[in-house]
Amino acid sequence: MKLARVGAAGAERPAIVGLDGRVRDLSAHVAEIDGRLLAAERLARISAIDPATLPVVEGPVRFGPPIARPGKIICIGLNYTDHAAEVGLDVPTEPTIFMKGCVPTGANDPVRLPRDAEKGDWEVELGIIIGRDGLYIDEDDALAHVGGYCVLNDVSERSYQMEHGGQWTKGKSFPGFAPIGPWLVTPDEIADPGNLSIWLEVNGHRYQNGTTRNLVFSVAQMVSYVSRFYALEAGDLIATGTPAGVGLGQKPPVFLKAGDVMKLGIDGLGVQEQKVIAWGD
Structure with missing residues (x-):
């Protein structure tokens, strides 16, 4: 999976990039992309979502840092x-x-x-x-x-x-x-x-x-x-x-x-x- 955070700086929302290259909004399923989300079992739940069921993020897309609140x-x-x-x-x-x-x-x-x-x-x-x-x-x-x-x-x-x-x-x-x-x-x-x-x-x-x-x-x-x-x-x-x-x-x-x-x-x-x-x- 390709996971991203898109939107204005400080107001990014979680997204997934599908095989077709389209950016789709994940915020109905995920509050944030952070370290806790990267546990194998949570990633498995996200991978079970069909990207085609998610809304497309329209217009020019700013990609923020793909991980929120990174540590060291x-x-x-x-x-x-x-x-x-x-x-x-x-x-x-x-x-x-x-x-x-x-x-x-x-x-x-x-x-x-x-x-x-x-x-x-x-x-x-x-x-x-x-x-x-x-x-x-x-x-x-x-x-x-x-x-x-x-x-x-x-x-x-x-x-x-x-x-x-x-x-x-x-x-x-x-x-x-x-x-x-x-x-x-x-x-x-x-x-x-x-x-x-x-x-x-x-x-x-x-x-x-x-x-x-x-x-x-x-x-x-x-x-x-x-x-x-x-x-x-x-x-x-x-x-x-x-x-x-x-x-x-x-x-x-x-x-x-x-x-x-x-x-x-x-x-x-x-x-x-x-x-x-x-x-x-």
Whole structure:
């Protein structure tokens, strides 16, 4: 299933995207799409609904974040072999973890650069949405804790990340730096999350053109590993890292400026598009 939240910011309502691509209103059956909804038994009840019986959402549709009130955003750094190589760092022997401290925004909402932005950058990532609480999750059981997958743009301000004390979280947490969606896709539709094409363009130029086959750590390994350090809760989001092609890795580096348009997607998970705007716009 493809589950979404549609409507104006702060007034989104639950929806499902049918096989015909039409967006249909789920609000008569579901109050909200949140972590509690992602339990397997609740998803089974939704999947039993015939989308053709639901009203079509008419007109231009804004896709808000597909999960309401998400919990933690836990990020895995340097998790693609080609990205580690482009930034000149060794492939980690254990997952590198940092936090993203902003609230997710809709897939096509504008991305506003900070007031003193110098090195805005892009990172297309596979997002794992946790569907079942867990601590010390065995790797063999890890996929049972996944409630869905989504596209995530880990927008970054590299000057904050690398030139103000070396703390990655500083460069990742400005408001609007976590577009997710346009929808979440339940695991039954993703046969192998380790075999998906993943790409990003800026102004029509394809900078990132990768595959999750190049992940250093698999989805199961990441969920299990993270649960050693955090009590994972339904609705938490794990950002799994980005392939080669970020702005910082270009020669010379290329950074975002007002007026740029980012477009990104992952096989089976949809496409995002964001216009970059300046502080004050």
